[in-house]
Amino acid sequence: MNSSTTTNLLKLSVLSAGIMLAASQHAGAACSYTVTNNWGNGFTGEIKVTNNTGQTVNNWSVSWREPGASVTNAWNATLSGANPYTASALGWNATLAPGASASFGFQANGTASTPTVNGSLCGVATSSTATTSSTQSSTPAVSSSSSIKSSVAVSSSKSSSSAASSIPAESSWIFEESAVGFCSNSGVIDTKHSGYTGTGFIDTENVIGASILWSINAANNASYNMQIRFGNGGSAARRASLEVNDISIKTLDFPTNSNWTQWQTVNVSVPFKAGVNSVKLVAETADGLANIDSISVTGNGVTPAACPTAPTTPAAQDCNSVTSQPILQVAADGSATYKTIAAALNTISSSNTTPTQIRIKPGTYREKLLITKPLVTFCGQTGKEASTILTYNDGASTLKADGTAIGTSGSASVTIKTNDISMENITIENSFGIGSQAVALLAQGQRLQFRNCRLLGNQDTLYTHSGTQYYRNCHIQGTVDFIFGAATAVFENNTIHSVGGGSALTAPSTEQTVPYGLVFLGGKVTATPNVAKGSVALGRNWRPYGAAAYIRTELGQHISAVGWVKMSENTLDTARFSEYLTTGAGANTSARAPQSKQLTATQAATYTIGNIFGSWQPSYSK
Incomplete structure (x- = not known):
């Protein structure tokens, strides 16, 4: 029928x-x-x-x-x-x-x-x-009408006596502001320029990252046509990244015509999945987005969808809310089953196959920890990371019983040499001070993840030795090369903080065959006032093919204009150093080392959790 x-x-x-x-x-x-x-x-x-x-x-x-x-x-x-x-x-x-x-x-x-x-x-x-x-025929037609107002669907019909009624018709849908399917914007709905449709147009903030979000139902896994109606009376074109289901698919330019009341359109093909899709425009220029009046989407079964809702509370995602795992309680003051973390850890089998939590009450734990038991979560209390401190004070020059130095790897306060370890709401510290390499955390293993943690040291604070690692909402501080190693590691929304003079923030030793090294997604690079302006590089290559990338990261004034330097006999010609839309006083991209790369939007779009880690999606990234 x-x-x-x-x-x-x-x-x-x-x-x-x-x-x-x-x-x-x-x-x-x-x-x-x-x-x-x-x-x-x-x-x-x-x-x-x-x-x-x-x-x-x-x-x-x-x-x-x-x-x-x-x-x-x-x-x-x-x-x-x-x-x-x-x-x-x-x-x-x-x-x-x-x-x-x-x-x-x-x-x-x-x-x-x-x-x-x-x-x-x-x-x-x-x-x-x-x-x-x-109904749908074999030759779909695109229908779009500028006279349609406020999310009204218009059927673009096809005749077919044999077509089944279950096949959604092709239609165009206009998504206006303040209507179903319009979810959020970083700006205001304004009416100061005539010629708009609906109740007004969206005037975003004049910043990089200003955005508008829509939610759209589609019937098929297919490409749909989208027309964006916009005004740009500014002095220059405004560029935006178009993200579909959190993946940047294209960079769009919205040209100026020097008249805010003369509206223009941009057409783009967008890949939708069957079901609910998110569509987001994200400004890539400091002027923000052009004024966006509406979007029109044409394809089979296009309707507005309910907007996504935020998680109910941060605590719902916190390790403390987990009740389905064995839980070992630790308190330095003796009020729990175990007084030390090592004592709790020793009760777990070295061939452990059961996800297990060690919950740690606030306190200072002066323990030199070696973690070799897999599938363990080290869980501090929510919001108490600053008072839940795992600390030790060995330096690379510290002597062993036989009179030889323990070296950089041996200096670590906490060493992980296993897979599937999670840490949350915890501070890991090396209190040795300056004068020697002194590692706070040495991480060696697959699927290691850290959230709301503080990693404190000076030279060589975090040794991302090898494997796959994910850090989110962490504070990592040091002086020289204080994030270094060969792991594939993603740092999302972290603060990377210099507390003294140093040649570089990072020293990746990525193998030539490994596509990604140290990847910083968002976040900030900051410094204490004693760190001189322009004195610290973003990275130097510890091994010839060291790889590091900063994507939409805010850089403080202590970052040098050249950005990237070589280490020892290595050359920048083989290093893989790159940036994309970095901001702040340290984002002097025109003066960067010529061997480094400013990524295009298409290249930057490949730096996703899925591409970097493959089948592993860290639970802390959700």
Whole structure:
């Protein structure tokens, strides 16, 4: 059975502002009901009211009954009632001048039919119907109309007597501000420039990273056409990254025409998955985004989707909320089962296969820890990382019993030599001071993750020895090469803090065959006041093919203009050092070492958790 588009046209006398208007051949209101998209067990519809009188009408409302369906949501009107349903005008579309129209849309579960529309404009009348097919053929057509307002879907129909009604029709949907499917923006909805549609346009903040987010349902895994309506009366083009489902797919330029009231359009093909998709525009220039009036999306089964909701509370994701694992309690003051972390750790088998938690109460734990038991989470109390301190004070020059130095690796306060270790809400410190390499954490293993941790030291604070590692919302501080090693490690939203003079922040020793080394996603690079301006490089290559990348990271003024330097006999010609949209006083990209690279948007888009780690998605990254 083919899906249908049904129009119920009713011309009646109009009651406006409490005054009954005289009916005549040219004085009446038209109310139309249209099925805009039908996928068999559900559909979307549009009801349009048009003032065909010679006088202005206010505060319209309509009601209707769905014989075989239930309405789940509506947009551009206030929905009330439960079959019959009533839709009332919003403030911005309540007043209709002579000849003006207002439309609202709705989504329903069930079978579409031919209901009668009643209300203060429509009154009571019988319906007349007009039916057209609304199914997909082998040659899809794109339909887009600038006259469509506020998330109204328009069917782009195809005739096919054999097409199944379960195949969603191709349609265009206009997504306006303040309507279903419009989720958020870093700015305001403004009306100061004429020519916009809907209730206004989105004027974002004038910063890199300013963004707008939409949520869109699609029927198929396919490419959909999107048209962005924008205004740019500024002095230069404005560039933005287009992200679909959190993946940057394209960089778009929004050219200037030096007139904020002359609106332009940009067309782009976007890859959607079947179901709910997020679409995000992110500014890549300091001027923010162009003024965005609306987006129009064309394809099969396009409808607005509910916006994503944030996690209920941060605590719901915290290690302290886990109850499904064995839990070993540690307290330095003797108030728990174990007084030291080592004592709790020693009760776990070296071939452990059961995820286990060691929960650590605030206190100072002066232990030199070697962690070789897999599948263990070291969990400090939420918000107590600064007072939950694992510390030791060996330096590379510290002597062993035989009189030889323990070396850099031997100096670590905490050493991990196993897989599947998590740490949260904890400080790891090497208190040796300056004068020698002194490692706080040596991490060697696969799938190691750290969140809300503080790693404190001076030279060589964090030794990312090898394996795969993820750090989120951590504070890592030191002086010289204080993040170094051969691991593939991602640092997301961390603070990298210099506490004294040093040649470089990082010293990667990435193997030539490893595509990613140390990757910094967002976050800040800061320094204490005693660190001289322009005195610290972003990195130097400990091994010839050392790799490090800073993506959208804010760099303090202590970062040198050249950015990258070589170590010892190594050359920058083989090093793999790169940046993308770094900001701040230290982001002097024009003066960078010529061997380093400023990534394009397409290249930067490959720096995702999925690409870097493959099948492993750290739970702390979700």
